[in-house]
Each structure stands twice: as structure tokens, then as C-alpha cells.
Amino acid sequence: xxxxxxxxxxxxxxxxxxxxxxxxxxxxxxxxxxxxxxxxxxxxxxxxxxxxxxxxxxxxxxxxxxxxxxxxxxxxxxxxxxxxxxxxxxxxxxxxxxxxxxxxxxxxxxxxxxxxxxxxxxxxxxxxxxxxxxxxxxxxxxxxxxxxxxxxxxxxxxxxxxxxxxxxxxxxxxxxxxxxxxxxxxxxxxxxxxxxxxxxxxxxxxxxxxxxxxxxxxxxxxxxxxxxxxxxxxxxxxxxxxxxxxxxxxxxxxxxxxxxxxxxxxxxxxxxxxxxxxxxxxxxxxxxxxxxxxxxxxxxxxxxxxxxxxxxxxxxxxxxxxxxxxxxxxxxxxxxxxxxxxxxxxxxxxxxxxxxxxxxxxxxxxxxxxxxxxxxxxxxxxxxxxxxxxxxxxxxxxxxxxxxxxxxxxxxxxxxxx
Amino acid sequence: xxxxxxxxxxxxxxxxxxxxxxxxxxxxxxxxxxxxxxxxxxxxxxxxxxxxxxxxxxxxxxxxxxxxxxxxxxxxxxxxxxxxxxxxxxxxxxxxxxxxxxxxxxxxxxxxxxxxxxxxxxxxxxxxxxxxxxxxxxxxxxxxxxxxxxxxxxxxxxxxxxxxx
Numbered sequence: 348x349x350x351x352x353x354x355x356x357x358x359x360x361x362x363x364x365x366x367x368x369x370x371x372x373x374x375x376x377x378x379x380x381x382x383x384x385x386x387x388x389x390x391x392x393x394x395x396x397x398x399x400x401x402x403x404x405x406x407x408x409x410x411x412x413x414x415x416x417x418x419x420x421x422x423x424x425x426x427x428x429x430x431x432x433x434x435x436x437x438x439x440x441x442x443x444x445x446x447x448x449x450x451x452x453x454x455x456x457x458x459x460x461x462x463x464x465x466x467x468x469x470x471x472x473x474x475x476x477x478x479x480x481x482x483x484x485x486x487x488x489x490x491x492x493x494x495x496x497x498x499x500x501x502x503x504x505x506x507x508x509x510x511x512x513x514x515x516x517x518x519x520x521x522x523x524x525x526x527x528x529x530x531x532x533x534x535x536x537x538x539x540x541x542x543x544x545x546x547x548x549x550x551x552x553x554x555x556x557x558x559x560x561x562x563x564x565x566x567x568x569x570x571x572x573x574x575x576x577x578x579x580x581x582x583x584x585x586x587x588x589x590x591x592x593x594x595x596x597x598x599x600x601x602x603x604x605x606x607x608x609x610x611x612x613x614x615x616x617x618x619x620x621x622x623x624x625x626x627x628x629x630x631x632x633x634x635x636x637x638x639x640x641x642x643x644x645x646x647x648x649x650x651x652x653x654x655x656x657x658x659x660x661x662x663x664x665x666x667x668x669x670x671x672x673x674x675x676x677x678x679x680x681x682x683x684x685x686x687x688x689x690x691x692x693x694x695x696x697x698x699x700x701x702x703x704x705x706x707x708x709x710x711x712x713x714x715x716x717x718x719x720x721x722x723x724x725x726x727x728x729x730x731x732x733x734x735x736x737x738x739x740x741x742x743x744x745x746x747x748x749x750x751x752x753x754x755x756x757x758x759x760x761x762x763x764x765x
Numbered sequence: 766x767x768x769x770x771x772x773x774x775x776x777x778x779x780x781x782x783x784x785x786x787x788x789x790x791x792x793x794x795x796x797x798x799x800x801x802x803x804x805x806x807x808x809x810x811x812x813x814x815x816x817x818x819x820x821x822x823x824x825x826x827x828x829x830x831x832x833x834x835x836x837x838x839x840x841x842x843x844x845x846x847x848x849x850x851x852x853x854x855x856x857x858x859x860x861x862x863x864x865x866x867x868x869x870x871x872x873x874x875x876x877x878x879x880x881x882x883x884x885x886x887x888x889x890x891x892x893x894x895x896x897x898x899x900x901x902x903x904x905x906x907x908x909x910x911x912x913x914x915x916x917x918x919x920x921x922x923x924x925x926x927x928x929x930x
Binding site: 371384386387390391394395396397412413417418420421424466467468469471483484485486487488490491494499533534537538567569623710711712716729731732733734736738 | 777779781782785786787789790791792803804805823824827828829830831832833850852853854857858861862906908917918919922923926927
């Protein structure tokens with residue numbers, strides 16, 4: 348019997364039959380996540396005449412995009428969703444105190460290897476870092492999941508990306524994924540399940556792997572997976588109730604439909620230039636580009652190791668006087684850890700503005716929008732035109748090290764030489 | 766048969782261009798429609814007419830899962846989207862809100878803005894009414910065509926839930 352790929356294994360289990368790539372299956376969902384757009388989910392849920400959520404224990408709702416409420420409209424929709432969550436007695440409703448969904452769900456032990464997870468957010472691919480098959484859907488479709496617990500899915504082909512080599516100092520998984528997206532293009536992994544393997548991934552922390560899985564969507568992937576190993580196991584221990592350890596086989600031995608090899612030993616810090624994530628170059632090609640704002644945070648790079656990396660670059664130095672440096676820890680847990688370890692005090696001493704855990708300015712909702720003509724370097728995941736403010740702004744994407752180095756210099760800078 | 770005037774766009778038109786994040790605290794379709802395509806084509810929302818068809822290149826709708834993107838287009842009057850390729854969440858969202866979406870590699874090269882496009886959804890043919898040029902596409906699987914033709918996932922699910930388990 349031919350070994351099944353990761354995607355085939357999860358979707359076979361979830362659909363109760365043996366599937367191959369290209370099949371369309373009706374699958375049972377293990378976990379359904381939605382954030383502020385729960386208001387839109389709720390509207391559809393009511394319109395379809397659904398009376399109750401199929402399994403409240405499998406639904407997570409939280410607010411992260413616009414917290415605390417930035418407008419009266421937001422406040423009203425928060426109130427509506429909050430009221431619904433209380434009325435439906437949802438056991439996993441987190442209000443605005445926890446942070447970004449893609450950090451909070453793993454932290455709170457909702458994510459386990461082998462699960463089928465859907466979320467009404469495109470970066471739901473993040474949970475692949477823990478070995479879940481996890482993908483984004485829209486609000487109305489989420490309403491249907493709330494009602495039935497099921498969704499139709501096409502079984503994707505698999506693209507395995509083998510990442511080898513040791514990253515040089517100041518090089519991060521962000522540089523790796525930007526480089527890969529630059530090579531493959533913004534639709535280079537369309538509809539595919541991307542598997543990240545290789546000794547470079549083996550050495551990465553869960554936080555670093557989350558960056559790979561998170562940004563898989565920026566090349567069109569349906570899911571972006573890192574196979575569970577001892578690092579995964581250690582991370583999940585103490586977080587997942589009743590955790591009994593990882594299984595041996597998640598499809599590592601199956602043959603992918605395509606394979607790509609990436610060598611990262613000689614990689615330079617990468618920057619995605621306006622206005623597409625695949626518009627990637629070495630930092631040396633854009634060094635000296637003046638910036639008005641630097642942002643450290645998001646579901647991509649707002650984790651403790653990201654804050655620590657930026658703090659190490661900035662320690663004892665000042666943010667350039669012409670730069671607003673905004674720091675957004677990804678979750679309450681990270682915020683507390685970063686405060687306890689002195690990272691936040693150090694960043695603030697350097698001139699950073701630290702805001703509450705959440706999505707921050709990443710999607711252009713609040714907490715640091717850009718005025719016309721301004722330029723920002725950010726650890727976030729999208730540099731689309733107008734993404735962080737006025738349509739005539741420019742956003743460059745980079746690692747925490749590169750963003751911190753740039754904040755010091757007031758221009759895009761190479762963290763290896765700052 | 767769907768017939769409409771074409772708005773032609775290029776590759777990688779992302780969801781932030783279709784409906785910017787700054788308007789997402791509003792779930793009202795008409796308010797969203799007023800800002801449709803604002804950051805790529807500020808004329809669009811004011812000039813689009815009911816039934817108009819967007820024809821684009823690769824990776825249309827890439828980016829966010831925001832259902833407000835196809836909702837804004839539909840509420841603005843767009844009758845269909847044709848693209849060489851379509852990002853997967855946007856594709857699902859189109860069907861779910863009842864906006865016909867067609868992946869047709871050859872269509873992008875057949876149209877300029879202002880042309881008239883004709884689409885036979887179930888037959889899998891798109892035609893430029895002016896030049897007569899035609900291209901074929903794989904029609905949607907039956908169950909998706911059913912959702913689409915019924916007006917989207919809400920009416921479909923409403924019917925299904927009303928029937929009982």
C-alpha cells in the first residue's frame with residue numbers, strides 16, 4: 348500500500364474514507380475558529396435558520412483585529428458577538444484580553460497534531476506548525492460549519508520544501524519563508540499542502556516554524572505543515588489537556604507530488620518590497636531606504652523570540668528620532684513573559700511604543716496607520732498597497748532583526764552590520 | 766447566460782485592493798460596495814453597472830479571507846468574475862455569497878475594459894461578444910453550481926436545515 352501524504356491522512360480520517368489528491372470530500376471539522384468576523388458569521392448563522400452550534404466545545408471565538416474597540420461600529424459588533432457567546436454558553440470564548448487568535452489557540456491547548464482546523468482568517472495555516480491540517484475559510488462558510496460541523500474540501504496535492512543548512516547570526520525563519528515566496532511567487536503553492544522538512548526546520552523552535560506555516564498562505568497554500576517531533580511534543584506538553592505524546596507517523600514517508608530543496612546557510616536577510624509579498628530581495632539591495640515607521644508584531648512575528656531578537660539588536664541604543672517604532676506582543680502570555688524578562692522595559696527605553704496584544708496596525712485598522720507618502724518596515728505578513736493606511740504608502744516586510752536595525756538607523760538596514 | 770461589460774485588471778489583485786481593511790468594521794453590503802476596488806481603481810465604485818464582469822489575470826482575490834471582498838463586488842453590481850486563476854478562499858467566498866466565479870486561463874487575453882463578455886456557466890464557455898472569440902473552462906462541480914445558482918450558501922443551507930437531518 349502506498350503511504351498517504353499528511354493531507355490524505357488527515358482528510359481520510361475526517362471524511363471517513365480513503366482519499367487521494369483531487370477528491371472532493373465532506374469532512375468533519377475538529378476545531379473552528381473565528382475572530383471579529385464572528386459578527387458576519389453570526390448574521391449568516393441566523394439567516395440559515397440554525398438554532399445551535401453543532402458542538403460548542405469545538406468552537407473558539409476571540410477578538411484580536413480591533414481591540415480595544417477602535418470605532419463605535421466595532422464596539423457594537425463586539426457586543427453582539429459577546430452576547431451570543433454568553434447566550435450559547437460557548438466554553439472557549441476569549442474576549443479582547445488574550446491576543447492574536449493564531450498565538451492564543453496554540454497557547455491555550457486547542458491545537459493538536461493531526462487535527463482538521465478551519466478558521467475564518469487566512470492565516471489559519473499557522474497551526475500547521477504543530478502538525479494540524481489547518482486552513483482559512485470565509486464567514487458564511489463558517490456559519491455552515493457552526494451549524495453542521497462539516498465542510499467540503501478538495502484534497503490538495505503536496506509540495507514538500509526541504510530546507511537545509513544552518514542560518515547565520517541575525518537570520519530568522521522569516522528570511523527563509525520570504526526567500527521561498529520570492530522564488531515560488533504569490534501563487535506558487537496555490538491550493539497545495541506545503542510540507543516544510545529538513546534539518547533547518549528540525550532545529551527551529553515552534554515559534555519559528557509558525558512563521559513558515561503562517562506565511563504559506565502568501566504563496567497560495569491551503570495548508571503549511573511542519574511534521575511533529577520532540578520540539579512539538581515538548582511545546583504541547585502542559586498546554587494540551589490530556590496530552591499523551593506525538594504519534595510516529597504523520598505521512599513523513601509518503602512521496603510528495605512535488606519537492607523543492609532550499610539551502611539557507613548563505614542566505615542574507617530578506618525584504619519583501621511594495622506591493623507584493625513575492626517582491627523579495629536581499630536587504631543589501633534596499634539598504635538606505637528612509638522609513639517613517641517600524642512595526643514589530645503580528646501572527647507572523649510577535650512572539651517572545653521575535654521580541655527578544657529585536658531587543659538584542661536595540662539594547663542600549665535609541666530608535667531613530669524620525670521613526671515611530673510600534674511593538675505589538677502577539678498574546679497576553681508573551682506580553683507577561685516579555686515584561687518579566689525585561690524585554691519590554693528595554694524596548695521602551697530604546698523608544699518603542701508598546702501596544703496591547705492583538706493584530707495592531709497590520710491590517711490597517713488602528714494603532715499606527717500610515718499617512719500618504721509614508722514608508723514602513725514591518726515584521727507582519729502583507730505589504731499590499733494601502734494595507735497599513737493610505738493607499739499611497741509603502742510597506743516593506745522583514746525579520747525582527749532587520750526591523751529593529753532599521754528602527755535604529757531610520758532607514759532600511761542590514762542587522763548584521765548595525 | 767450571463768452578459769456584461771468588462772472591467773479588465775491584471776495579476777494578483779488582492780483582497781485589500783478589492784475592499785481595504787479600513788472599512789472592515791462595517792458589515793453593511795451597500796457601504797462596502799461604495800469602496801469596492803477603491804485602492805486599485807477609484808473610478809470603479811461610481812461607474813460600475815449591474816451585471817458588469819471583472820476579467821483579471823492570475824491569483825485574483827489573493828490575501829485575506831474577508832468575505833466582504835466578494836460581498837462588496839456583488840453589492841456594487843458585479844455579475845461575475847473571470848480570472849486566469851483565483852485564490853482559494855476568495856473562490857469559495859464567491860460561491861458562498863452567490864457571485865459567479867470562473868477560472869479560465871485563456872479568457873484574460875481576450876478582453877479589454879469596455880468589451881462585452883458572455884458566459885455560459887454550466888456549458889463552460891466564455892465569449893467576447895464583440896470579437897466572437899471564445900474560450901472554454903471547466904464548469905463548476907454540480908453541487909457548487911447548485912449553491913451558486915440558488916443564490917449562495919445561505920439559501921442552500923436554509924433549505925438543507927429546513928429539510929431536517
